[in-house]
Amino acid sequence: MGFKSWRTKDLGIMVRSGNTGIGNVANLSKDVSSCGSLSEYCKEFCYMGSAYYKSMTSAMKAHKRNTDIFKMIDERNLWKQFIFDMVSLIEDKQLPLFRVDVNGDLVSPAELDAWMDIAAMCPNTKFWIPTKRFYWLDDLVVDDINRLDNLSVSVSVFFNMPDAVKAMAFDTGLPVAYCDSENVHKYKVCSKPCETCRWCFDKQQSVFLPMHGTEAVKKRREYTA
Numbered sequence: 001m002g003f004k005s006w007r008t009k010d011l012g013i014m015v016r017s018g019n020t021g022i023g024n025v026a027n028l029s030k031d032v033s034s035c036g037s038l039s040e041y042c043k044e045f046c047y048m049g050s051a052y053y054k055s056m057t058s059a060m061k062a063h064k065r066n067t068d069i070f071k072m073i074d075e076r077n078l079w080k081q082f083i084f085d086m087v088s089l090i091e092d093k094q095l096p097l098f099r100v101d102v103n104g105d106l107v108s109p110a111e112l113d114a115w116m117d118i119a120a121m122c123p124n125t126k127f128w129i130p131t132k133r134f135y136w137l138d139d140l141v142v143d144d145i146n147r148l149d150n151l152s153v154s155v156s157v158f159f160n161m162p163d164a165v166k167a168m169a170f171d172t173g174l175p176v177a178y179c180d181s182e183n184v185h186k187y188k189v190c191s192k193p194c195e196t197c198r199w200c201f202d203k204q205q206s207v208f209l210p211m212h213g214t215e216a217v218k219k220r221r222e223y224t225a
């Protein structure tokens with residue numbers, strides 16, 4: 001399967017048409033420096049983390065470039081420019097599904113607001129944003145997310161997070177993207193690729209994502225032994 005990549009015309013954000021894991025689904029990635037919750041539980045188990053600490057492939061360089069652009073947008077408050085730039089790409093390419101942050105996370109609450117505006121302006125595209133920034137998601141933000149039929153935001157939970165952190169995620173009432181869990185039976189198990197599955201793009205759908213990356217799986221086995 002040949003995947004393409006595009007850059008938005010104005011800000012030069014790289015959007016890919018898909019990858020082997022998710023299929024033909026438009027997506028963008030940032031690097032680990034965008035993850036505010038890159039705390040010990042992430043650093044130990046995130047496949048991105050273990051990869052990043054070892055090497056810097058060309059894909060990772062592209063993720064870093066996207067991260068730098070998003071941080072610049074946030075610092076200079078260019079979110080309106082971002083919205084029109086992204087909407088223009090989505091309309092031009094007629095994208096049915098858009099997965100935000102395959103790697104990385106939202107850089108600020110303003111980025112989430114911008115994606116909500118983009119979703120409202122692109123009703124024919126379904127968006128999915130998994131995030132560990134659930135400490136930003138108060139009731140008002142969750143209400144705004146729930147008003148949009150085509151935007152699904154999932155709280156991303158690692159099995160080794162402290163209970164208080166997990167509770168903060170569950171309290172949002174949003175669907176959970178649970179990475180390894182003692183409660184696996186409660187969730188649908190991810191059935192890649194997203195292109196045909198689409199589960200997480202439908203609102204209020206929780207999912208169990210098995211750990212990926214040999215190192216992470218090995219560490220999780222040690223952790224739970």
Ligand code: SF4
Pocket residue numbers: 189190191192193194195197198199200201207
């Ligand atoms: S459950 Fe489906 S939509 Fe969600 S991540 Fe897995 S393949 Fe993608």
